[in-house]
Amino acid sequence: MTTADLAANERSVPRFGSFNSTLVRLELRRMLRNRRTVIFSVVMPVLFFLLFGTGKSYSDESAGHGNVAAFIMVSMALYGAMLSTTGGGAMVAVERSQGWSRQLRLTPLSSTAYISVKVLVAMLLGALSVVVTYAAGALTGAHMDTSVWLVTGVAVWVGSLVFAAFGVFMGYLLPSENVMQILGPGLALFAFLGGLFLPLEEMSPTFRTIAHFTPMYGLNEVVHAPLTGDAPGWAAVVNVLVWLAVFVGGAVWRFGRDTARV
Template structure:
């Protein structure tokens, strides 16, 4: 409406009235993606390990003939590995905030107009992009080894795994704020492997005490939901409740630490 600009009494330096980004900065997002692609470690964890694990664990010839609901067991293992890759990617992405915090980068950003929430959103967006690529690569590699499932299961499993992995981005963020930055992934990596066992991602859970405990771990609910399009079992109430509760815990925890971190003292 108003075209009148207040130039203000500035000491000589004329400044362009450029619009300062208040939300996500495209430049920043592109740079974040470039950083992920350049990071060899990230690429190994996100794009190499999951398909390799599938090739190791999921290609037994017997699996091709065993049924897993609407597909075969090969497909079951493949979907599990895709989810494992997505979870690992998302957790590492969230946890990277802690490293950047320890390096003083988030403090440096506070000397710019970028909002702390926009910083987190940028990190999450880049992480979720890589998570999508991780799932796609794993499924693409796996598709060469004869997994059987209907197209709806391919798409459904991939989508649930991808959307669900955001829960682990929140987990990574929360843990990143809590754990010492230098070795956060050294702690989270083995922790995730354990959780993946609990989610039945590597071997079926079966019955027994471990299986009973496993039902309450954050990987279990998400794994059940991810495999539902393949098994045809539908979303069980227990799995949905598991995911909702853990989402609340991780997102709430991350938000709590985030607010504490950005508060001025």
């Protein structure tokens, strides 16, 4: 045995497929360094809330366990979290197009650890969207029962996992560096049809019917339920579960194909 062979035996493989806190920290820093990401995740939801939710005649009307300003705040937090998590997941596309994914295959990082970091960072950014939008609401007249602040906030955040899966799915499907420019208009449409910007009652019956099948509709109903006090309809719950299954399934399928490609 020579030194080289000994070295081969002594060298170890990192634990957890190389998942580590330095990686998560640097990935998060990268995200926050991207001006466009910050604008979409933090600035836009707050701005939309201030525009549509505050200082209006309806702002302080009751919406159940809180006021209409709070209702709009929850919608905008969901919108921001959706943009954050989709964008975070879709980073996969950027990294594939820049050859970074290939570079990572020359390290011990496992594919599962890689995708876990992407989803975790996407969810952390989503949490930032929710916290900042809720802080803006608290400072400008949104009122809810204390427990409702917590429950809706957590619901929005956990629910945005659906869109982290959507982002990863699209990230593997679209081999483009400008993936969010493609997804942006689609997300705006989802938000509109989900009733985030405009109550569905104000849409034409045709639109309303279509809206019930789009991916934001169910989640929007569910996250507002603790505030309005109305239990979400079955259609909404089924909508969330079906889209979650579609996006997670799609992400797993594309991810599997990607790692098998040798």
